[in-house]
Amino acid sequence: MGEPGRPAESVRVYRMIAGIWIRSTMAYRASFAMTTFGNFAATFFDFVAIMLMFSRVDALGGWSLPEVAFLYGLSGTAFGLADLVIGSMERLGRRVRDGTLDTLLVRPAPVLAQVAADQFALRRLGRVTQGLLVLGWAVARLDVAWTPSKVLLMPVAVVSGCGIFCAVFVAGAAFQFLVQDASEVQNAFTYGGTTLLQYPPTVFARELVRGVTFVLPLAFVNWLPASYVLGRPYPVGLPRWVAFAPPLVAVGCCALAGLAWRAGLRSYRSTGS
Numbered sequence: 001m002g003e004p005g006r007p008a009e010s011v012r013v014y015r016m017i018a019g020i021w022i023r024s025t026m027a028y029r030a031s032f033a034m035t036t037f038g039n040f041a042a043t044f045f046d047f048v049a050i051m052l053m054f055s056r057v058d059a060l061g062g063w064s065l066p067e068v069a070f071l072y073g074l075s076g077t078a079f080g081l082a083d084l085v086i087g088s089m090e091r092l093g094r095r096v097r098d099g100t101l102d103t104l105l106v107r108p109a110p111v112l113a114q115v116a117a118d119q120f121a122l123r124r125l126g127r128v129t130q131g132l133l134v135l136g137w138a139v140a141r142l143d144v145a146w147t148p149s150k151v152l153l154m155p156v157a158v159v160s161g162c163g164i165f166c167a168v169f170v171a172g173a174a175f176q177f178l179v180q181d182a183s184e185v186q187n188a189f190t191y192g193g194t195t196l197l198q199y200p201p202t203v204f205a206r207e208l209v210r211g212v213t214f215v216l217p218l219a220f221v222n223w224l225p226a227s228y229v230l231g232r233p234y235p236v237g238l239p240r241w242v243a244f245a246p247p248l249v250a251v252g253c254c255a256l257a258g259l260a261w262r263a264g265l266r267s268y269r270s271t272g273s
Contacts, residue, residue, distance in 0.1 A: 010113040017117035025122050032123065039126030043080075047072055047134055050198070061202035066141040067230055068200060073135025074154075074222035075197035078161025079190070080128035082169060085162070086116045087124060089169045090186055093176035102270050112261060115173070142230070150229045156247060161221035163250030165190065167257035168216070174257070177264035193218045201235040209235045217253065220246040 025032050050072065054065045063071075092115055095101040104114045144150070172186030179185070193216070201209045201223050213219040213236055220242075227234050228243030 006110055010110040013109040013113040014117045017114060018120040021117070021120035022122055035123040036126040039123050040130050041126075043076065043127045043130045046195075046198070047130075061200040063200040063202065063232075066138050067226075067232075068198070069134050069138035070142060070230070071200065071222050071226050072198045073131055073133075073138050074157055074161065074226060075194050076131030077128060077135055078131075078158050078221050079165050079194035080124065080131050081158070081162040082165035083190075084121070084124040084128060086166050086169045088118045088120065089116055089173040090190070091115075091118070092173040093179075096176060096268070099270065101268070111265060112170070144229060144231075153225050153229060153243065156244075157222065157225035160246030160250040164217065164221055164246070164253050165194070167250070167253035168193065168218075170254075170257040171260045174260040174264035177268050189216065197222050206236070213238070217249050220249040 047069070050068060051065070053060065054068075058064075060068055092101070095104075095115070101111075101115075104111050107114065168189050169186070172189060175186065193212075196204075196212065197218055201219070209219070213223075219235060223235055224238070224243050225246060226232075228240065234240070234242065
């Protein structure tokens with residue numbers, strides 16, 4: 001029960017399904033505005049907690065508030081984009097349990113695109129907006145000598161970070177083919193991962209930093225690019241050029257996640273079997 005690689009068809013199906021949900025959402029504009037603001041406010045309180053922490057200390061792991069805000073903004077924006085685009089993947093386990101995944105399998109469209117676009121939640125733009133605002137605030141307060149390479153690295157890091165988080169979403173969904181009630185395990189790596197990246201690597205144990213660099217490469221979302229921009233030592237003593245490796249890491253993660261998805265889909269057996 002594999003899924004052939006049809007990128008153009010997948011994009012077309014995704015846009016069509018997401019467009020249906022967007023039109024449905026915009027039919028109730030007041031509700032959309034309130035839910036988007038609620039999404040914005042809920043994530044904003046995460047940064048408020050960091051600001052309250054800095055009301056008691058001048059630095060966290062040797063990092064100032066604008067520097068931590070820079071980490072927060074990069075990871076928050078990247079994760080917000082991934083959550084907006086493909087966050088619906090976390091509900092796959094529910095579809096497997098109740099058998100509604102079978103209805104997607106009989107449609108002449110890529111299953112991954114259908115699952116990713118299902119119940120597309122435009123309100124998640126609130127998280128993206130909040131991350132961008134914090135990032136802008138941090139950039140305005142950082143004492144950084146901006147060079148063309150540093151300026152270019154910022155959008156590259158955000159887009160690559162989005163790709164890495166998308167891969168984690170897909171890989172987590174593939175795991176739910178085997179363990180159907182594993183959405184919380186997936187959330188530990190997605191929502192938990194972005195929370196981890198909001199803080200400097202210097203506050204964590206070296207083993208954990210190694211794990212999120214070489215095993216689950218979340219460090220490429222913001223720790224490594226931010227270290228280059230801020231002129232700080234890299235985690236675990238990596239060479240300077242790795243700050244520009246996030247696009248390659250994102251492509252590799254997406255390729256591995258695609259293989260995991262295909263393997264999970266082939267192993268799926270209908271609830272009626």
